[in-house]
Amino acid sequence: MHDIRTIREDPAAFDAALAKRGAGPIADRLIDLDQVRRQQVTDQQNNLNKRNLLSKQIGRAMAQKDSGRAEALMREVQSLKDKALDFVDTGDELHELLAALPNSPYPDVPEGKDEDDNVVVTERGARPAFDFVPREHDAIGPAIGMDFETGVAIAGARFTLLRGPVAKLQRALGQFMLDRLVADHGYEEVAPPLLVRDEAVYGTGQLPKFAEDLFRTTDGRWLIPTAEVSLTNIVREKILAEAELPLRFAALTPCFRSEAGAAGRDTRGLIRQHQFDKVEMVSIVTPDVSEAEHERMTSAAEGALEALGLPYRRMLLCAGDMGFTAARTYDLEVWLPGQGRYREISSCSTCTDFQARRMNARYRPEGEKGTRFVHTLNGSGLAVGRTLVAVIENYQRADGSVAVPAVLVPYLDGLTELTPR
Incomplete structure (x- = not known):
C-alpha cells in the first residue's frame, strides 16, 4: 500500500x-x-x-x-x-x-505491456547438443512414471500423478534446493500453514483484487498460492528490533492456483498446474539494504540452476509484466530444448515497504524512539515442477531415459538415470 x-x-x-x-x-x-x-x-x-x-x-x-x-x-x-x-x-x-493500486516501479524498470517487452540481463550455461530431435517432457514423461491420465481422472484438468523414480526425483529436487538455501545462504527453514486467513492474503497483495486466482475453503480460509503468503506474514503486526534484521525464511510447500486467466494456455504437461511444489524465499530487511538483498536472493536462485547444470537467463521485467506488489522483478527463465524456448522458473521481487504497510510490519531503528516499515522481498528458489521439466528435457537421451544431475544422485540413493518402463 x-x-x-x-x-x-x-x-x-x-x-x-x-x-x-x-x-x-x-x-x-x-x-x-x-x-x-x-x-x-x-x-x-x-x-x-x-x-x-x-x-x-x-x-x-x-x-x-x-x-x-x-x-x-x-x-x-x-x-x-x-x-x-x-x-x-x-x-x-x-x-x-x-x-x-499496484506498487510503483523503480526508475530502472523498463516500460512495456507484457513479456515481449522484458529485457535480457544475463544468459548463462551452455545449451545441450543432441544427435537426435529432443522431445518435450510430456512425451518423455509417461514412460518414466509421469501419469497425466490418472491425475486428470482423480482430480480433473491441470493435475498430474507422479509414480516411482520420477516422483522420487521431484522430491529430491525440492530437498536439494531447500538444503542449499539453508546451508549456503543462511535461510531459516519453515514449515508454514497451507491455509491462511483473509488478513494474510490481503497483506501480501492477493486480496482484494486477485481473489479469483485463489482457492477458498468452505470455512473462509484460502489455500496458499505460494509460501510467500505464510512466510511474509510471520512479521505481520510486529515491531522488530533493528538487530533482528535481516530475517530470511525458506519453505518447500505445495501451492494452489486456480489459473483463472490461463484458459487454453499450457494445458499439456506440468508447466501450469492447479497444485505444484515450490521452494520459496522471503527476506525481511531494513530499507537501506533491500537493493543488495534483491541481488543476493536472485543469485541464490541462479545458483540452484547452475548446480543442476541447467542453462538459463535473467530477465528484468517491464512494468506491465510485474506482479501487483513488486517494485522490481527479475525472472529466471530456464532453457527447455523440447520446446526450443526459455520458460520462467523463478521470479524474485523486491516489494519495498508496500506489503509492510498492508501488514503493519515495522522495526525500531537502533537509538530511535519511532518506528519505520520494513522492506519485504520474495522469490522462487525454485518452482519444483518446472525444474523437473527442465531436468527431463535437458538430460534426456535418445532411448527415452533421463540422466540424473550429479548433485541429485546422493538424494536418490545412488540412482544415476531414470529408465523407461
Missing part, C-alpha cells in the same frame, strides 16, 4: 510511476479524499471537545438549579451527538483506492 504523505509531496511523480503500469492519473483524487478525511477528523475532535465542555456546563447549571439552562445545554449536546452519528468517513474510500 502507498503512503499518502509521499503522494501529497509529489503527486506528479506518483502518477508518472503508475503510468508505467498503465494506470491513469489518480494522485489528485487521493489527495482530495485525504484532505476531506483530515478535515473530518478535525471536525469530529472539535465536536467531542465541545460536547465535553457543554457537559461540564450542564453540571454547573444543575448544581445552580438552573433547569432551563441545563435543558438547553442538553439539547445542544444531543444535537452534536446526532451530527457525530451522521458522520460518513471518507477514510474507507481512500483506503480502498490505495489498496487497489
Whole structure:
C-alpha cells in the first residue's frame, strides 16, 4: 500500500510511476479524499471537545438549579451527538483506492505491456547438443512414471500423478534446493500453514483484487498460492528490533492456483498446474539494504540452476509484466530444448515497504524512539515442477531415459538415470 504523505509531496511523480503500469492519473483524487478525511477528523475532535465542555456546563447549571439552562445545554449536546452519528468517513474510500493500486516501479524498470517487452540481463550455461530431435517432457514423461491420465481422472484438468523414480526425483529436487538455501545462504527453514486467513492474503497483495486466482475453503480460509503468503506474514503486526534484521525464511510447500486467466494456455504437461511444489524465499530487511538483498536472493536462485547444470537467463521485467506488489522483478527463465524456448522458473521481487504497510510490519531503528516499515522481498528458489521439466528435457537421451544431475544422485540413493518402463 502507498503512503499518502509521499503522494501529497509529489503527486506528479506518483502518477508518472503508475503510468508505467498503465494506470491513469489518480494522485489528485487521493489527495482530495485525504484532505476531506483530515478535515473530518478535525471536525469530529472539535465536536467531542465541545460536547465535553457543554457537559461540564450542564453540571454547573444543575448544581445552580438552573433547569432551563441545563435543558438547553442538553439539547445542544444531543444535537452534536446526532451530527457525530451522521458522520460518513471518507477514510474507507481512500483506503480502498490505495489498496487497489499496484506498487510503483523503480526508475530502472523498463516500460512495456507484457513479456515481449522484458529485457535480457544475463544468459548463462551452455545449451545441450543432441544427435537426435529432443522431445518435450510430456512425451518423455509417461514412460518414466509421469501419469497425466490418472491425475486428470482423480482430480480433473491441470493435475498430474507422479509414480516411482520420477516422483522420487521431484522430491529430491525440492530437498536439494531447500538444503542449499539453508546451508549456503543462511535461510531459516519453515514449515508454514497451507491455509491462511483473509488478513494474510490481503497483506501480501492477493486480496482484494486477485481473489479469483485463489482457492477458498468452505470455512473462509484460502489455500496458499505460494509460501510467500505464510512466510511474509510471520512479521505481520510486529515491531522488530533493528538487530533482528535481516530475517530470511525458506519453505518447500505445495501451492494452489486456480489459473483463472490461463484458459487454453499450457494445458499439456506440468508447466501450469492447479497444485505444484515450490521452494520459496522471503527476506525481511531494513530499507537501506533491500537493493543488495534483491541481488543476493536472485543469485541464490541462479545458483540452484547452475548446480543442476541447467542453462538459463535473467530477465528484468517491464512494468506491465510485474506482479501487483513488486517494485522490481527479475525472472529466471530456464532453457527447455523440447520446446526450443526459455520458460520462467523463478521470479524474485523486491516489494519495498508496500506489503509492510498492508501488514503493519515495522522495526525500531537502533537509538530511535519511532518506528519505520520494513522492506519485504520474495522469490522462487525454485518452482519444483518446472525444474523437473527442465531436468527431463535437458538430460534426456535418445532411448527415452533421463540422466540424473550429479548433485541429485546422493538424494536418490545412488540412482544415476531414470529408465523407461
